Amino acid sequence: MAEGSVSVAEVETSFKKFAVHGDTKATGKEMNGKNFAKLCKDCRVIDGKNVTATDIDIVFSKVKAKSVRVITFEQFNQALVELAPKRFKGKGQEEALQQLYGLIVGKEPANVGVTKVAKAAAVDRLTDTTKYTGSHKERFDESGKGKGKVGRQDLPDTSGYVGAYKGQGTYDDKVKEA
Numbered sequence: 001m002a003e004g005s006v007s008v009a010e011v012e013t014s015f016k017k018f019a020v021h022g023d024t025k026a027t028g029k030e031m032n033g034k035n036f037a038k039l040c041k042d043c044r045v046i047d048g049k050n051v052t053a054t055d056i057d058i059v060f061s062k063v064k065a066k067s068v069r070v071i072t073f074e075q076f077n078q079a080l081v082e083l084a085p086k087r088f089k090g091k092g093q094e095e096a097l098q099q100l101y102g103l104i105v106g107k108e109p110a111n112v113g114v115t116k117v118a119k120a121a122a123v124d125r126l127t128d129t130t131k132y133t134g135s136h137k138e139r140f141d142e143s144g145k146g147k148g149k150v151g152r153q154d155l156p157d158t159s160g161y162v163g164a165y166k167g168q169g170t171y172d173d174k175v176k177e178a
Contacts, residue, residue, distance in 0.1 A: 006101040008077075014039070014104045015073055021109040030070035033060050035109075036079070042110050043103045051087045059083055080104075 016028035018039040023032070031039070040046050040056045059082050063075040071079065084096035091099065125131070129144040140146055161168045 006098060006105050010105040011077075011101050012073055014043075014107050015076055017108040018042075030072055031076060032070050033057065036060050036071065036076070038109060039104065039107075040083075043107045045083060045087055045100065045103060047087065050089060051083060055083070055086065 015031065018035050019028045019031040020026040021035055021038065023035070037053060037056050037060075040051070041053070045051060046053055046056060059079045060071065062082070063078045064071045080100050081093075081097060084100045085091070085093060088096040088099050129140040132140065138147075157163065159168065
């Protein structure tokens, strides 16, 4: 191996990280086309000029077996051997391959564009229970915690009195007076 070259084990570590990315059933021994394309994109193997996403797909199809949809690490290495001279024009095969390995080593799937939790003032305002009015206000106690079923339902008054009757609870007093 040349001076300053990268070990195959280090490349395999990156291969495994990308192989399991986004797939809960993946073992890390095989990589599908989508993750191969992601590895090439995240590691900047695709440069838009010499190597494009189409090139990646073509090389992937070329190295994999006809009936399967995944490649092994050995096939992955074959793909890199094919891509290296395209990516680093004017370099020798071995030198180009080492530079390609250099791009891949130490990388793991970047979650670019992952949805961030929106923490906007509007959301805070809408979820502040102290600002609720009307019937909504009655669904929360002073601490802002929901009252549950009590706050949501009109519980029936089973006292036997008509609603808004002012003399409620005075019947026994009246009966005793008579």
